[in-house]
Amino acid sequence: MNKAEIMTKKHDKKCPLAPRLRFPEFRDEWYSQALGTIASIIKEKAEDKKCTLMSIITGVGLISQIDKFGKEIAGNQYKNYRILRKGDFAYNKSATKDYPQGFIALYAGNEIAAVPNSIFTCFKVQPESIVPAYLNYLFLGNFHGKWLRRYITVGARAHGSLSIDDDDLLSLPIPYPKGVSSLGEQQKIADCLSSLDERIAAETSKLDRLKDHKKGLLKQLFPAEGETLPQLRFPEFRDAGEWVQKIISDVCSISTGKSNTQDKNDDGIFPFYVRSAIIERSTKYLYDEEAILTVGDGVGTGKVYHYVNGKYDLHQRVYRLFRFQNIDGKFLFYLFSTFFYDRVSKMSAKNSVDSVRMDMIAKMPISLPTLPEEQRIADCLSSLDELITAQTQKIDLLKDHKKGLMQQLFPRIDEVLHE
Template sequence: EFREAGAWEFIPLEAIAPLVNDRVQLKDISNVNYVSTENILQDFGGVAVANKLPTVNSVSSFQAGDVLLANIRPYLKKVWAANFSGGASNDVLVFRPRNSQGCQYVAHILKNNRFIDYVMAGAKGVKMPRGDINSIKEYPVPIPPETTEQQKVAHCLSSLDEVIGLQAKKVQSLKQHKKGLMQQLFPAEGETTPRLRFPEFREAGAWEVKRLGEVCIICNGSSNAQDHVDDGAYPLFDRSEEIKRSSRYLFDAEAVIIPGEGMRFIPKYYCGKFDLHQRAYALSDFREVGKFIYYQLGALKGVLASKAVMSTVLSLRMPILETFKLVIPSSGEQQKIAHCLSSLDEVIGLESHKLDTLKNLKKGLMQQLFPQEVA
């Protein structure tokens, strides 16, 4: 119904949603309605309850319908359309649409990769870049000639956001379910019997205490491996073509990979050809069920991290891993637990893929629903 409505125009953001600098006393704010760069979620994910309040007398004030942008490291895409009133830190910019009917529209304009790219292009600083406020105010916002078209676009994208939000909650619920299940399927620290067992193993007795070095072979990676650790946690590389041409320390087996340094010693299960960074360990040649060991180490990652020693960074040494104690049931119970958790991982993977597909759908839709300004 709008195909003959004429061309859109571009208006500076400041003209339709100016920055507001209202203040509110901290005594009138709680953790529930305080927003900072820490509790606005990445990738336009909304907000979480704040862990703490600042030690100041007043903070920025925002209202329901405002759009908030965390202006430190804008590439994290921390943009939130407020659905309640509260207070915000000084590093959060508060935009207030002049027209209450345009609130959703402005929110979708700012929750857009095109806007984030624009902010980053003018950002200042390297480690902690900040968007340039004057430049942000001048961001060219596309406006259709008819208000009804603007409302239609906003409604379309808001409806899709609702679907994405429901799917995200489903994925999060599945992950929480798995976390709780693992806490019951594996014995707590210092115990040898889990709280939850499959019926056929309830009379099987206590699990046996073994050192990690007894149940698998532990190897270091090669100093020739690419000097990179993906996301600071998973030092794993699958480069088949390079493997054919190199003489690196390679694996072609079922293995559990554990980073040797950092803050998070999160295991990753892998099966196939890969090379390994020197600051990582590969657990292979399992005398027990490899995937069971992977899940058990995942459940004990906090305990494992507590064993690390501090040099320049937290490090796991080979003797620490070799002597790290696990409690192991019979191979039949191991297989049952591993199969249960693997099946749940498959469901989580499928639902996560659906979520990614919906996000990509919205991303593509926004590229077509909003015109790009001609330079």
């Protein structure tokens, strides 16, 4: 008797399981059975078959090697690749932050596919027992990881992947309803979550369009380097004349903060800006002002910007532009954050930007319109940022809703795993 059969007998002796939320037409009992009773390992090799070669993006799923790498990378190993057909699963045993025990992806394509045998274990399910899309949502919730972690020896790897025996994978207890309506309930759960995924994808696409629209506006509302007029102007300013050439130090003061990373405190009431896009908290504030902040060194150099207006704490390697003179602060924020990275890149002696000198900011040339036009541009971009923020929050709420649904549409993991 293999491990899967042993685990099945063990789980069948337990009390029936039931999720907290069910569709009213389904009332059959739930049980858990080992994956090995409803699935089998795929041993078929690609050999000389013509297959779509696949790789994986953790948390997303299987994609073609061409889409991920720009080419197929099988080489001489092609013949040993494992075959996948629609509804099959591929377990990538590479650990990631979100899936430290590896990621299991459903193959939904119609063409025959193949994945490397070195880091993938592939399996197919019995369609008369389990709906692949239903099972996929269990795996997306990392249900398997909470089981497999007990079998992984710290640091145990082979060919760059976690050392997981097929028997350990097949012993994974899978909860699902019994009875004649089992497949119907599984499909209903999958359809419910799938429709929510489609909504999230649609809202994410809308967010991407808003961001692209903003990028386009930023290029058109400010003059290009060496120019004194933008491509796009609001009607009331079309006869206002050329923009005036200045440098940053003409319109504001520049300095850095004084605090260290160790000064952060999760219980602090003041925002603490450090050398990353993440805003920490602090129990003290150094400044109470309107300012533009940008990272002075590290991976966020030239990429991270903040606009603040109030009390805040500041890291010693974060620059602040403050005490604005005859310029709208929000306008300067959009102008500076649009063009500064290119300037630093050109002035850096290295291939990658990793630090900022004071004069890179102070002597940066800028073109300025009249103050009313500055305010009009800033208001336009601020309104767009508000839409982007609202859309981002909408997506986050949908994702939280999906997470809550998944917790209720499936039995509690600790009950299934008997931890």
